[in-house]
Amino acid sequence: MPVPDPAEFARLSGFAAVDSAGVHATRTITEVFTGRELGEVPVGAAGDVIAAVERARVAQARWAARPVAERAAVLDRYRALVVGERERLMDVIQAESGKARWAAQEEIMGLMFAARYFSRVAPKLLAPHRVRGAFPLLNRAAVHARPKGVVGVIAPWNYPMLLSIGDALPALAAGNAVIVKPDSQTPYSALANVELLWRAGLPREVLQVIPGPGAVVGTQIVRSCDYLMFTGSSETGRTLARECGDRLIGFSAELGGKNPMIVARGADLAKAARAAVRACFSNAGQLCISIERLYVDSTVAAEFTELFVAAVRAANLGAAYDFSADIGSLISPAQLETVTAHVTDAVSKGATVLVGGNARPDLGPLFFEPTVLSGVTDEMECGRNETFGPLVSIYPVSGVEEAIARANDTEYGLNASVWAASTVDGQRIAERLNAGTVCIDEGYAPAWGTTAAPMGGMGISGVGRRHGPDGLSKFTEPQSVVATRWMNLDPPFGLPQSRWQPMLMGIARSLRFLPGR
Template sequence: MSQTMTPARDQGPGEPRPEEPVEPGRLLSGAVVLESVRSSLVCSSDDTVDVRSPLTGEVWLSLPQSTPADVREAAARARAAQREWAARPLHERTRVARRLHALILDQAEDIADIIGMETGKARRSAIEEVSDVAMTALYYAKNAKRHLGPHRRKAGFPLLTHTVEQSVPKGLVGMITPWNYPLTIPVSDAIAALLAGNAVVIKPDTQTTLSALWGIELAVEAGLPRDLFLAVTGNPAEIGEALITESDYVAFTGSTATGTLVATECAKRLIGCSAELGGKNPMIVLPDAPLDRAANSIVQSAFSNAGQLCMSIERIYVHRDVFDDFLHRAMETINSLTLGVGLHYEFDVGSLISQEQLERVRAHLDDAVDRGATVHVGGNHRPDIGPYVFEPTLLTGVDESMALCREETFGPVIALYPVDSDAEAVARANDSDYGLNASVWGQVSRATPVAHQIEAGSVNINEGFTATWTSHDAPMGGFKRSGLGRRHGREGITRFTESRTVSTQRLMNIDRPETMSNRDFAKLMIRGLRLLRRLP
């Protein structure tokens, strides 16, 4: 089922397009899918949790729940496999990533079905996930050697000392991943960890476990040893401590509150962690911006995956000279969008994932409206389309008293704010506890210095988030409370390694010759250090 957007909050729905409402038969059932991918799941308990599909609101899967003992078993199996894997030449490991790239693309439509059933996202967003994993696999297959070395380093005593930096795998990487991108985040991060020589035990979100398991099975089909990449399920409060205890490094993606707890527990064990956390991402529209392009960009930058994206734009600061014009164009763009649920390509925006997420979005919107904000388009829950579908929504008049202004909404809601100068736009964009992503629109000569002042790990000029995200050779991560560490690029793979320095000394020891006094040796050292300034 799908429908076009309504032009205002108090108006009725648009005319539905004629198409089939939902196509669950293509997957048979969650139980059938689980049975086909269960080999990588370590679970001995009979306990299960019911999982509802956001397409229908009905239970489509009873998911087995792992215990702390299961986590320990998975860790032991993974560690045993890791020793042999790390001993393999890097070119053998990258060969697996190349095969995975091909398999993902060959099975793209099947994977998109599972992602759609688990998340309710529009199929175009599901295919974006598939594409991103394929890009990541190929990028690291081609560049792992360049990033992992060994790398020759400059020695303290040229000619006499030869120094090399080696990248040594951490061992066992524990991963805790969220529901919003259930293939991209688990598999893309795991690719880097595995190519670096590690084993991985992952705890995907309960809502979206099947997408992660499917990705693991594809990796095994590509040649990955069975026990090298395993999954556990369950409540993080019950198995999270065991996963951290068993791991040599933890990669977490999720909320800032939970990420802080994970980082604290890792610190107690003196192990490293990375954490990609929340965002309240700003977009700046300068007076010389290409307004049509900027307005059209919000389809991707704000409403991709129904706004359930850490990189998603939620705050838009528009120069007052073009504010009304941009508002009008943005409303036209949003009104042209088609909402729907199903496993086809015929709509632009899909569903929120759960009742809990729907209630969060509605609470932010209701609070803003009650305090005086104006809804210009959208603003309605659409149970006539799907149980958790919410219209893409645009507001003005949002101020500091409203939760929508400061807190991450994680839904299809944006607010426009007028500003009088570039400096004001930068100041307001930076006035946040978060610093994950930002977007600046304008002539490049004017937008570039503005972008250089934004406190965020990714800043896109004349794009929303896709330009930086798809630049896989560049690191991606957050400032401030948006996280620790980086994914993508060199940093995205070396975070899963320890650096080991090996130096070889030639001809003589770095010490005083027996025939020389301490005073003469000190003079020789100082003379030599002065000479170093003349060397290239």
């Protein structure tokens, strides 16, 4: 396994936007696979955020004044740079997150899709559009999309490029400036993309990255920005929503998930079992939209379980900067502790380990085997709570009705997967699931990659949507501009109000005959 070049990470450290007048502590970032040092980044303080926002406000006014087509062109040039630099970018993702290379490539493709989509649709979606005025002959009305101003993005560690820069792209296209707080464990993924956006022509102070603790940097971003985008736990999302509510600023969030997969009678079991390995164990299960609950029709449960366990057992767990590993590492001791605790608790209360169940320090300090449990109940920690690791439970069910009921029996509602005898059958099941996205005959990737469609959660899994037109418009303020021509609403020709107002009412009533009224 090649060692990442420390010089590359030292160079990227220079892109962290902190107040140069201050003296900052630094944080050492380590390679997850081995624990070796990659580099050091400055630890931001509240004053750094305040200074960055001040710079951003000045730069944002100039950026918003540029034609939308010019802003979109920056995103398109950035997309081309991502394609050209993809190998280096995947190295960075893997080094600081520990995921398998194919999962790192998911992030690269996600950035490509997002940049392509928003660069293409922004000029049309952000253009002023005419609407019918109150009095069509007298009023000319148009709706304009104004940028929010300075957008804060608080990003997680699990998909550190896609969930930081991917959320910044539509905000930038809409004419905002963006302040990104990456997770303290994964700053280089954001910094590497900032460099590419600058190279693509984005003014430097329009996008700034400030590493640092959430309690300090994140809190000050919430206190300073005009809109907040957050990806993380439901618990933290509640706290941030309250803080945004206190300031009366907009807030969007993708939060936790306890995502179900339904395997109905008549499904292609072999195909479903192979796909379930990806769906459950991408990024070692550290993915909000990965599957943690499998509901399988009892008539095929034994066969599916045998196929699935065999596929999990055959998956290659390991550290590699190529595509030879199927599943990578957990990111931190805290994640390893959580997964271990969930497995231990479940087994102590009667669950059975069908495959996996063990840490693998022989592969690296934070590896844990992909694990499948049966006999899981709600009393177990992993029964209803998100593990966010390589742990999935399998449940035989009496049929589709029970599968749907149990899939919906949760506070979460982020993603779901359906496997049935036909696409039509799968569609019928999907439409009854309380989930923001549902994949038929796949786990999560097609829904995530369909950037023209909204992506987000129901219940405690999120607020608002990323992707699709909503993923752009949420970063704007709609402004209605209505011009009155020829005459206003004062009585004409000296008519008294006693005659004018009935006439005005008559005109208003007649408008019901106009199309679209």
